[in-house]
Amino acid sequence: MGEPGADIDDGFALAFALADPELSVELVTTVNGNTDVDTATRLSLRLLERLGRGDVPVARGAATPLVGGWTRGGLRVERVDAPVPGHAAVRIVERVMAEPGELSIVAIGPLTNVALALALEPRVATSVAEIVVMGGVYLGQTNVAAVPGEFNFWVDPHAAAEVLASGAPLRAVGLDVTRRVRMTREHVAWLAESGGDFGRFAASCAEGWIAHLEQTTDQRDSCALHDPLAVASLAYPDLVIWRPARVAVETSGAHTRGVAVADLLTTPDAGPANCRIAVDVDAPAFLDLFLGRIATLG
Secondary structure (H helix, E strand, C coil), X not given: CCCCCCCCHHHHHHHHHXXXXXXXXXXXXXXXXXXXXXXXXXXXXXXXXXXXXXXXXXXXXXXXXXXXXXXXXXXXXXXXXXXXXXXXXXXXXXXXXXXXXCCEEEECCCCHHHHHHHHHCCCHHHHCCEEEEECCCCCCCCCCCCCCCCHHHHHCHHHHHHHHCCCCCEEEECHHHHCCCEXXXXXXXXXXXXXXXXXXXXXHHXXXXXXXXXXXXXXXXXXXXXXXXXXXXXXXXXXXXXXXXXXXXXXXXXXCCCCEEEECCCCCCCCCCCEEEEEEECHHHHHHHHHHHHHCCC
16 A cells, blocks of 8 residues: 555555554564565555554565565565564564464465464464464455466465464455455545545545556456455454365466365365355445544544
8 A cells, every 4th residue: 555556455454453442463574475575565664654653563574485486576676674673484483472372463465474484483383373364265266367366375375385284273264255345436435535644545545446456457446355354354253254164275287376275074084174264244344344443543
């Protein structure tokens, strides 16, 4: 959020987490994904400053996936040093192990940092309160050209597979559910009128993103709020209907890379569940909550 025509749901997710009284943001980490990790770090710092929360530490994370060198071209800025020295995976380990059972991770990008943290310290899997992932497609299909599954899993499928196999308590919110929560131009106009300075700024960014989608996709007059739903589901799990599942991620193949395969445990030999997946959402309730929280930001 903050670059004209850029995707806005990461920024809205962070803003919601800061605005909601049920959530406390202890650490922000950045990762290669929608943009390169240095641009992501710079934009995260800028957004936190805009929100008056420059006190929240930001740790720069992985610049490439676990396997292979795929990276997303970004704004190509000089490398940014975040306020917290060291790698994001190390900071995740330090924070989780310092307060076992108390901290949750909400992963709204590729899972590289989380997988690295688990590799550095496997006890993170039993010490984290929960990991909520925005990733995958479980009961529907993607319509994203060149990406067979969902983007976060596609960028680093090996990391997604490692996290799913870790034994950590997991919930996953996939595109088949997040696409049902849509911010319309009517919502954007309300936020511009009813919100504070940030609401007006965010409304402008959202309008730019909706316009971009209209020019490049078949979407009209709205945009999905993928990441904000994942964040909201941490504090308000009843917004979503969950089902236990055993999920695996394909790690290779031009047509299958990053595809999540969900077994809903309907057969005797399915094996134990390794996560709970979102299967439905109360979209009106989420949108009321989301817009109300964002409007409170100055």
